[in-house]
Amino acid sequence: MNVLIVRTSSMGDLIHTWPAITELKTHYPNIRLTWLAEESFADIARLHPQVAEVLTLRWRSWRKGLLRPAAWRELRELKRKLRDTHFDLVLDSQGLIKSAIPARWARAPLAGLDWKSARESLASLFYDKKHTVSRSLSAIDRNRLLFGLSFGYAPEGAPSFGVAAGERPAWMLSGRYAVLLHATSRASKEWPEARWIELGGELSARHDLVTVLPWGSDKEKARAERLAAQLPAAVVAPKMSLSEAAGLLGHASAVVGVDTGLAHLANALQVPLVAIYTDTDPQQTGVVETPWATNLGNVGQCPTTEEVMRALQARRDWT
Known part of the structure; x- marks a missing residue:
């Protein structure tokens, strides 16, 4: 099963999605996950070992330069990539217009938050499958519950981010x-x-x-x-x-x-x-x-x- 996760920004929002990714792969280890994120935060998506591919967009840059031909070329290329890749399901966990629009470009069944749950209610109009998730929950719990509702399981236990530290920077001298x-x-x-x-x-x-x-x-x-x-x-x-x-x-x-x-x-x-x-x-x-x-x-x-x-x-x- 090929799945696209849409969570474009910000840094904290992407990090708060990691436990849901970890839990999803625990339940369905054969799912292949692609993540669509803002270019400036793409490294956060790449840090999770269960993410096979990261696609990037540059809404902030494109919005400032809508008259530039280069911006339109980049938009068309991303739209083509999303359209031509077969996804069995797209999950927009951000609930914003700016995330729902590129999520729809993938031309696959699209899941997300319902009118009362989404941060921008109008985003829910783009979704084929809409789920209710209380806005009083923490960001991590909201993500875990949305993923569980979308894929048919109930979140259990403490959140596991599932990410390792990587290498100590070479410029940092030895010591604590x-x-x-x-x-x-x-x-x-x-x-x-x-x-x-x-x-x-x-x-x-x-x-x-x-x-x-x-x-x-x-x-x-x-x-x-x-x-x-x-x-x-x-x-x-x-x-x-x-x-x-x-x-x-x-x-x-x-x-x-x-x-x-x-x-x-x-x-x-x-x-x-x-x-x-x-x-x-x-x-x-x-x-x-x-x-x-x-x-x-x-x-x-x-x-x-x-x-x-x-x-x-x-x-x-x-x-």
């Missing part, structure tokens, strides 16, 4: 390190720089850990450099692909991060993790709490450095 994920999508989600400096100092003095500071934009790089200049043992990471970031996170002794997709990636790789929330509710957007991972904070709350250290030291495998 902690990754500080200081960058997030908006200022209201940030943790104060002074607390990152306190935390890095504690990790170095009490646990002999080097702190690693990733970044994704010039603004984030500048903050990483400011923090590193005030920390006793810190490394500003080079520009990394998502697969390289997975290697960095997967071999860390600890990860502390704000509300960002990389925190969910660390969660999936089962490293000791504390996720900090200052402007969002972790019940809705937090990491999956496990013996390795916990959430701190909430809307209008800002955890202290001491609270973060206590939570980190309570995680399994913390040394």
